[in-house]
Amino acid sequence: MQQHGGGDASQRIARISAHLNPNKSQMEGSPSLERSTCRAKGGSPGFKVAILGAAGGIGQPLSMLMKMNPLVSVLHLYDVRGFLGPQQLENALTGMDLVIIPAGVPRKPGMTRDDLFNINAGIVKTLCEGIAKCCPKAIVNVISNPVNSTVPIAAEVFKKAGTYDPRRLLGVTMLDVVRANTFVAEILGHDPREVDVPVVGGHAGVTILPLLSQIKPPCSFTSEEIAHLTSRIQNGGTEVVEAKAGAGSATLSMAYAAVKFADACLRGLRGDADDHIFLQVTELPFFASKVRLGRNGVEEIYPLGPVNEFERAGLEKAKKELAASIEKGISFANK
Numbered sequence: 001m002q003q004h005g006g007g008d009a010s011q012r013i014a015r016i017s018a019h020l021n022p023n024k025s026q027m028e029g030s031p032s033l034e035r036s037t038c039r040a041k042g043g044s045p046g047f048k049v050a051i052l053g054a055a056g057g058i059g060q061p062l063s064m065l066m067k068m069n070p071l072v073s074v075l076h077l078y079d080v081r082g083f084l085g086p087q088q089l090e091n092a093l094t095g096m097d098l099v100i101i102p103a104g105v106p107r108k109p110g111m112t113r114d115d116l117f118n119i120n121a122g123i124v125k126t127l128c129e130g131i132a133k134c135c136p137k138a139i140v141n142v143i144s145n146p147v148n149s150t151v152p153i154a155a156e157v158f159k160k161a162g163t164y165d166p167r168r169l170l171g172v173t174m175l176d177v178v179r180a181n182t183f184v185a186e187i188l189g190h191d192p193r194e195v196d197v198p199v200v201g202g203h204a205g206v207t208i209l210p211l212l213s214q215i216k217p218p219c220s221f222t223s224e225e226i227a228h229l230t231s232r233i234q235n236g237g238t239e240v241v242e243a244k245a246g247a248g249s250a251t252l253s254m255a256y257a258a259v260k261f262a263d264a265c266l267r268g269l270r271g272d273a274d275d276h277i278f279l280q281v282t283e284l285p286f287f288a289s290k291v292r293l294g295r296n297g298v299e300e301i302y303p304l305g306p307v308n309e310f311e312r313a314g315l316e317k318a319k320k321e322l323a324a325s326i327e328k329g330i331s332f333a334n335k
């Protein structure tokens with residue numbers, strides 16, 4: 001999700017699926033609770049990346065996967081425990097090209113993502129104040145929920161600091177695309193890597209809007225299949241939260257989605273063309289859709305494309321809920 005002039009957002013089509021992860025990861029070699037700095041082997045030139053919330057369920061596998069990315073030469077892992085606060089945050093952020101934020105609390109069964117607002121809004125605000133100060137030109141990938149509100153909070157913080165560049169702030173909704181590709185591939189009997197399902201809107205409930213009429217390769221579903229698939233994609237996160245029964249939300253699949261997204265951002269920074277990203281304009285200030293990433297972040301926004309009647313009705317519902325979540329984030333940041 002990302003704002004762009006009149007209003008848009010972003011996510012990336014994932015090519016592989018690894019969605020339901022019932023157990024929180026306990027990775028060997030996970031980032032220490034202290035900030036660490038690691039250089040890629042051989043000190044090869046590359047980008048500087050910070051992960052804020054690196055010791056968490058997402059942060060651990062995400063850190064390992066980013067360390068394996070040849071485009072990353074410096075990786076800073078920041079967390080709260082063991083740190084004395086702002087001074088260490090500044091050290092973690094200074095000079096970064098890309099900052100990924102999976103910091104914050106996850107849901108428990110029975111909660112909505114919006115129920116996380118009271119804790120996570122403040123966390124994201126503080127971290128973004130650090131970004132505005134220490135690496136104002138960095139691309140920022142916001143994972144912390146509720147993404148529909150935390151991205152507007154980040155935008156407001158950057159606006160206040162005079163550093164806001166809508167091309168460089170992106171909410172990560174790619175897990176919805178990973179899930180959509182997986183569920184559709186399951187029904188079609190395809191490899192999920194061969195399936196391309198656009199998912200637009202936001203990252204919560206009805207704001208997650210799969211455009212099943214635009215699937216590639218083209219295919220057709222019955223109206224029952226469409227209703228089932230749409231609901232499963234919209235509720236994939238809740239399915240994981242319930243399966244984990246109090247032990248958090250999606251972690252490995254999110255790390256996978258975040259790495260695909262971050263890699264697209266880094267390849268854009270390097271100047272590679274990448275037209276697999278989502279972003280789009282509606283009358284809303286933030287709305288996930290398809291974009292092209294480049295040296296400055298989002299460089300081109302693709303149109304939503306033709307939507308059918310079912311999708312148009314879904315779009316209206318999505319916009320209504322998204323508008324309220326955006327407003328909530330903006331009000332929080334300005335109070």
Ligand SMILES: NC(=O)c1ccc[n+]([C@@H]2O[C@H](COP(=O)([O-])OP(=O)(O)OC[C@H]3O[C@@H](n4cnc5c(N)ncnc54)[C@H](O)[C@@H]3O)[C@@H](O)[C@H]2O)c1
Binds near residue numbers: 056059120
């Ligand atoms: N965008 C998505 O698709 C998506 C998918 C899955 C999870 N999430 C969200 O990601 C967030 C993290 O999930 P998780 O499972 O990794 O949670 P977790 O509790 O396992 O890890 C959170 C991490 O954030 C750190 N943290 C907490 N407060 C902090 C602060 N003030 N500054 C810096 N770090 C701080 C914690 O110490 C921990 O390392 C949650 O808000 C969750 O809802 C988003």
Ligand SMILES: O=C(O)C[C@H](O)C(=O)O
Binds near residue numbers: 107113145203249
């Ligand atoms: O569902 C959650 O709370 C986490 C995440 O947003 C997800 O979609 O898995």
